[in-house]
């Protein structure tokens with residue numbers, strides 16, 4: 001039996017992501033899930049503003065490019081026009097947890113039947129390494145040159161925990177992509193999130209702990225280790241809502 | 248005096264800092280200068296270039312359409328800019344990274360310098376740019392070699408100040424080529 | 425005291441703000457102005473000031489509303505898409521007559537566009553990007569020294585008129601390094617702000633910072649007062665630079681980076697026997713209407729050169745009022761017109777006119 005090396009839903013072109021960046025892996029996993037669910041033709045994605053701003057070039061299905069932080073609002077519009085289609089947003093942490101906090105919270109509150117893939121890499125990648133709302137205490141960035149100090153810059157936001165408090169959100173899970181095992185788990189979670197949407201149950205979000213070797217100024221292997229040893233300490237993996245959902 | 252210089256190569260070769268060293272040296276000798284980098288996604292692919300102007304007069308546009316001098320550290324850099332070099336201008340090219348045969352095809356005068364290789368032998372590839380600046384000074388007298396030493400102390404981070412003597416040795420090597 | 429340094433345009437703006445006594449900066453990352461935000465994150469705390477990376481441009485401009493409304497010299501900076509988000513706040517600041525400084529390091533649009541230099545936010549800056557009958561002063565520096573000096577001036581003008589002052593740079597000016605002389609001001613400018621929300625201390629009547637007037641007559645009175653103030657600014661604060669316009673074959677109107685390009689063209693054109701003049705507005709609003717209008721007496725041909733599809737050219741035409749032809753040359757998308765392109769266009773225009 002031929003092994004399919006390349007998912008149908010992913011264009012066969014090279015991405016612009018840096019070596020060791022999680023964005024590429026996340027794209028592949030999403031494409032595999034869409035293939036397996038056979039929903040390529042009915043999926044509509046929303047690209048954010050961030051390093052993945054042009055990921056509509058990498059997927060084979062319809063996508064819209066949204067203004068910074070507004071993807072959940074755009075997705076709301078799309079889903080209300082095409083309730084039968086599968087609508088997802090793909091957003092970074094600056095996009096989702098800073099400028100777009102209102103949009104994500106209210107999409108969840110309305111129980112929009114959309115799925116959000118939230119790439120948490122604890123930094124602003126695209127604009128070259130500023131502090132993100134998810135930047136950890138002590139982490140040095142170009143706008144926290146002395147390290148994030150909670151007394152000055154406050155505390156990192158735990159979006160999965162926050163969204164799980166919202167009644168309209170039905171399935172929230174935090175996963176990681178730092179090694180193969182975790183990637184497989186992440187894939188299961190993303191698949192479940194899309195199934196939740198297919199079943200029309202409500203809002204779902206998968207938070208993916210991700211690497212940004214370039215702006216963390218680390219080698220890819222060290223970046224993966226930093227996710228495991230440092231990020232996962234603060235951002236605990238697990239299902240925050242909808243553990244018992246059967247889909 | 249008015250020199251328009253494009254320095255081009257890939258990220259990590261010290262292209263942008265070399266441009267700054269030229270600009271700071273110019274200021275130290277009382278001239279006007281502009282330094283204009285490539286920026287943004289243009290740099291994701293790994294290429295880097297900067298436009299440096301040194302002049303006695305007020306400088307108009309910081310963007311150089313036709314450089315007097317091209318310092319080319321890679322083949323793509325040479326290919327991108329060789330055609331726009333002024334007739335009266337010249338190219339200083341790193342011939343340890345670009346084949347000498349290819350350099351013969353350029354229509355401008357070319358000074359091939361095995362800068363990266365020589366710098367490697369001197370202890371660090373990063374000194375290659377100083378060798379190139381040395382050659383630039385030799386061909387133009389754009390500023391005094393001693394001025395570069397002062398500029399290095401301004402441009403380099405404190406931790407790197409201990410390297411200045413080696414950088415100056417690289418500059419001297421360039422001055423002799 | 426003064427010192428001459430090689431510094432990025434974006435950083436020169438930051439240094440100017442700090443030296444102008446600004447101690448409250450609120451920003452949000454966006455290319456090509458990131459070096460300014462980064463600079464403030466480092467040097468504002470060193471100067472004993474406040475740096476906050478806001479959660480969005482909307483938040484940043486409202487932080488400025490608060491800080492400046494409380495009497496501080498406050499500033500935010502961004503680039504085109506972020507400036508669009510600030511428009512609501514800008515209108516409120518105009519309505520409440522709060523002195524504030526906003527820096528726009530313009531990039532190309534519309535939409536997310538690109539990060540390369542542009543001058544396509546002219547309309548937004550001078551015709552009112554937000555709602556309502558308001559104006560803000562718009563300053564257009566064209567080199568590092570002016571980025572520094574006009575930023576300092578922006579704070580003074582803001583306080584003098586209780587207005588928002590926008591500094592209009594572009595990606596190239598922001599990213600480039602140039603020799604800049606930091607001149608300390610002769611004496612600190614102390615502007616009393618008796619209107620500010622500082623707490624009454626039980627010593628004075630309360631101050632209300634507001635832009636809401638439900639009663640039409642009351643609001644009209646406010647509007648009339650604003651218009652009178654804007655008129656005063658138009659009378660007193662126009663700035664421009666005029667070079668070789670008298671008897672020129674053609675006068676180019678250009679600001680910022682485009683004006684620098686024109687300087688080069690002036691030289692190459694004169695080598696070919698064409699006399700090119702330059703009219704460079706430094707205040708985009710108030711626009712140098714009279715000086716531009718007077719060009720009709722000095723030349724037979726005017727052309728606006730911009731990094732846009734043609735925005736300032738409309739004000740040039742209004743000022744010239746049909747007395748001589750006004751042409752336009754511009755590039756968009758982040759492309760920068762070359763000297764040769766501009767010179768070719770000049771020749772084309774002059775050739776046509778001669779026929």
Ligand SMILES: Cc1ncc(C[n+]2csc(CCOP(=O)(O)OP(=O)(O)O)c2C)c(N)n1
Pocket residue numbers: 049050051052068091092093094095096119121123124125126127132212452453454455481505506509536
């Ligand atoms: C209104 C607006 N403000 C700012 C920007 C600049 N900008 C581009 S990407 C980005 C943040 C990227 O960070 P994140 O969302 O964490 O995604 P990443 O790049 O790390 O994947 C910002 C602030 C913009 N494009 N639009």
Ligand code: SF4
Pocket residue numbers: 016017018020021022023051121125126211212213214215
């Ligand atoms: S900058 Fe960071 S997030 Fe962006 S592509 Fe590179 S590694 Fe990925």
